[in-house]
Amino acid sequence: MLDILKTYYPLYISGLKITLIISFFSVIFGTTLGIGVAILKLSKSKAISKIVGLYIEFIRGTPILVQVFLVVYGLPNLGIKTTDIIGCVIALTLNSSAYIAEIIRSGIQSVDKGQMEAARSLGMSSIMSMKSIILPQAIKNILPALGNEFITLIKESAIVSIVGVHDLMYGADTIRGITFDPFVPLIIVAFIYFLITCSLSLLIKKLEGRLAYND
Numbered sequence: 001m002l003d004i005l006k007t008y009y010p011l012y013i014s015g016l017k018i019t020l021i022i023s024f025f026s027v028i029f030g031t032t033l034g035i036g037v038a039i040l041k042l043s044k045s046k047a048i049s050k051i052v053g054l055y056i057e058f059i060r061g062t063p064i065l066v067q068v069f070l071v072v073y074g075l076p077n078l079g080i081k082t083t084d085i086i087g088c089v090i091a092l093t094l095n096s097s098a099y100i101a102e103i104i105r106s107g108i109q110s111v112d113k114g115q116m117e118a119a120r121s122l123g124m125s126s127i128m129s130m131k132s133i134i135l136p137q138a139i140k141n142i143l144p145a146l147g148n149e150f151i152t153l154i155k156e157s158a159i160v161s162i163v164g165v166h167d168l169m170y171g172a173d174t175i176r177g178i179t180f181d182p183f184v185p186l187i188i189v190a191f192i193y194f195l196i197t198c199s200l201s202l203l204i205k206k207l208e209g210r211l212a213y214n215d
Contacts, residue, residue, distance in 0.1 A: 037052055
């Protein structure tokens with residue numbers, strides 16, 4: 001194992017960089033889009049709420065592999081030229097946004113309705129009330145669920161190797177082909193993913209502790 005790691009560590013390093021880049025931007029964009037989708041899902045307009053609901057159900061009801069294929073291979077057919085990495089970020093963003101939207105929606109609904117009424121009575125607009133009063137409380141309530149979704153997204157990012165993106169999993173497959181060793185390269189990759197997700201999990205727990213302390 002150490003020999004493979006020592007010989008082929010540049011492949012692991014380059015793959016790790018791609019994995020972290022894709023995961024980082026997918027989490028950021030997915031969370032941002034998820035908040036917007038959640039707010040639209042709670043819209044008083046039944047038409048908007050229904051359309052957004054269909055979007056969420058479609059994303060959650062189809063395999064992420066299909067979604068990656070649809071975006072990476074579908075966008076060029078629509079005349080939209082992009083790189084495979086950007087296409088994968090878009091696909092993972094759309095996938096993550098649907099799950100994050102449902103998490104955030106439940107968080108918003110868990111906040112007492114009187115909070116919004118009180119903010120509105122003070123002259124705050126609906127958008128300002130949501131941004132300054134409701135969302136901070138909702139995110140505090142749903143932080144563990146959000147953390148789990150972020151961890152899931154990082155692990156699911158391994159799917160991008162299927163379309164030729166040179167991430168960690170692609171590097172492991174390349175090393176397996178060179179060394180004819182089917183297991184050790186995968187064990188190394190599994191350990192790297194474990195370190196990433198474990199570090200994120202500890203960071204989220206620390207953040208939860210700070211929020212609880214502030215209360």
